[in-house]
Amino acid sequence: MAETIILEASKREVTGKQVKQLRANGVIPGTLYGPTFEPISLQVNGLELRSVLIQAGGSHLIQLSMGGEMHNALVRSVQRDPIRGHVLHVDFYRVRMDVAIRTEIPVITIGDKVALEKAGLILIHEMGTVEIECLPGDLPAEIRIDVSALRTAGDTILAAQLPAFEGVTYHVDPDAVVVYATSATQREAEEEEAPASVEPELIRRRPTDEEEE
Incomplete structure (x- = not known):
């Protein structure tokens, strides 16, 4: 078993365009979800998250410390700014230790x-x-x-x-x-x-409220 990494998190109350101010303050919005588990909107320190992403990637078990509780989770997806590469949002998948x-x-x-x-x-x-x-x-x-x-x-x-x-x-x-x-x-x-690759047409998606500036 790999060493467990602990990441401090807190519940997030702000949504929509207010999330932009969170990022400006070095805080990254995220979501914790999983089977038979009500999703929780959360936020984490950007520098701490960066360190965790380097160590854990998407395959290392993380313990999210939030509100006095510990949640075992994996990093499931990371949204980044397409130009600057900054993290915009992170999804954590909550796991049960007794379920494969x-x-x-x-x-x-x-x-x-x-x-x-x-x-x-x-x-x-x-x-x-x-x-x-x-x-x-x-x-x-x-x-x-x-x-x-x-x-x-x-x-x-x-x-x-x-x-x-x-x-x-x-x-x-x-x-x-x-x-x-x-x-x-x-x-x-x-x-x-090898055959020459064909550049796919770029399809732009509408940004979510949290991604809008």
Whole structure:
């Protein structure tokens, strides 16, 4: 189980355009919701939230301390200013410690990557995250895979080779490639053969009251 992170929060009374003033004061609006749980409008310190997002991402269990109560939660979504990247709003998903959840966990590579570079090989990540199911208390912070065994172009690590954790079930095709080694020349050939991407038309959505300035 990963170390629990505590974030102080308080109930939020202001809504709509008044939320702009909260952000100007370094306070970020948010919502806490979950199954069989009435959603709560809340607010958190922007600097503290930034630190938590760096540590936790969306896969690390957080304890929200609010009104003398502790709520176990995950960061479910973060809305950011499209230009400046500032956090506008954050959603927390309240979990029950006795009910299993499904979530994405980051995949981290470890091991001797210098040997790969000396051999003229490049490590390609096919999976940045992997979906798992477990009780909230059993959530691993990350999935580490050792790439030291990759020595030649074409060597791969499959999902079936991911490390086992007690109480954790992977929801992924066991034959799916997680990472593989390739040569620089082979990688260039793959990129040249890849079809050109088409830029999607930008669809603008109407901002919510909390996002309006």
